[in-house]
Amino acid sequence: xxxxxxxxxxxxxxxxxxxxxxxxxxxxxxxxxxxxxxxxxxxxxxxxxxxxxxxxxxxxxxxxxxxxxxxxxxxxxxxxxxxxxxxxxxxxxxxxxxxxxxxxxxxxxxxxxxxxxxxxxxx
Amino acid sequence: xxxxxxxxxxxxxxxxxxxxxxxxxxxxxxxxxxxxxxxxxxxxxxxxxxxxxxxxxxxxxxxxxxxxxxxxxxxxxxxxxxxxxxxxxxxxxxxxxxxxxxxxxxxxxxxxxxxxxxxxxxx
Numbered sequence: 001x002x003x004x005x006x007x008x009x010x011x012x013x014x015x016x017x018x019x020x021x022x023x024x025x026x027x028x029x030x031x032x033x034x035x036x037x038x039x040x041x042x043x044x045x046x047x048x049x050x051x052x053x054x055x056x057x058x059x060x061x062x063x064x065x066x067x068x069x070x071x072x073x074x075x076x077x078x079x080x081x082x083x084x085x086x087x088x089x090x091x092x093x094x095x096x097x098x099x100x101x102x103x104x105x106x107x108x109x110x111x112x113x114x115x116x117x118x119x120x121x122x123x
Numbered sequence: 124x125x126x127x128x129x130x131x132x133x134x135x136x137x138x139x140x141x142x143x144x145x146x147x148x149x150x151x152x153x154x155x156x157x158x159x160x161x162x163x164x165x166x167x168x169x170x171x172x173x174x175x176x177x178x179x180x181x182x183x184x185x186x187x188x189x190x191x192x193x194x195x196x197x198x199x200x201x202x203x204x205x206x207x208x209x210x211x212x213x214x215x216x217x218x219x220x221x222x223x224x225x226x227x228x229x230x231x232x233x234x235x236x237x238x239x240x241x242x243x244x245x246x
Binding site for chain 1 (some may be wrong): 136141142144156158162163165166168169170174176177178179180181182183184187188190191192194200232233234236237238239240241242243244245
């Protein structure tokens with residue numbers, strides 16, 4: 001697995017809400033194994049300060065290049081940074097990276113919310 | 124603009140919740156104009172049956188290839204299909220596509236939620 005999973009690019013929004021979008025390229029036959037491993041990783045995240053919500057999205061198309069996308073909402077860029085520095089997370093990710101049965105690459109990117117709409121809103 | 128914005132790939136989840144992830148490649152200098160136009164489009168979506176939430180994410184990195192990502196949650200694949208067939212949406216998108224000042228490509232993809240976690244959950 002690409003080590004980029006281990007560290008998102010620099011987050012310039014120290015005190016503002018940020019959303020991490022991590023695109024995972026996963027061979028089709030390794031999807032279930034990847035997801036199970038990733039759940040183990042996620043356990044280290046859900047108790048971190050500033051963690052709001054994550055959704056791991058799985059493509060509905062078999063041949064998808066971007067097979068999984070993790071969308072994780074954090075209260076601030078600083079909280080996201082601290083979450084990634086958490087030793088439990090680091091250890092869990094290293095364990096997954098070292099698995100010879102997984103051939104996954106990750107591209108984490110950090111975003112701000114430019115627009116959020118719910119039913120009935122007036123954009 | 125690429126016409127793929129106009130229609131996501133086939134959605135096989137007729138009755139299950141789906142999430143549309145639309146990756147927009149937008150020249151840096153056209154970001155504000157694109158976002159304003161896209162808000163006009165979104166107006167046609169928020170009143171559709173089965174629409175739950177959308178968030179337009181903007182990259183915090185200037186040189187980002189995936190500058191904007193729209194993450195839209197729908198109650199079912201059928202609702203998403205109907206939303207895209209809505210004449211107001213079609214007209215709004217055609218208007219944006221015809222704008223010679225915008226040079227945007229879109230890659231819509233449909234996902235299911237494989238995992239959703241909130242603070243304190245046990246994955």
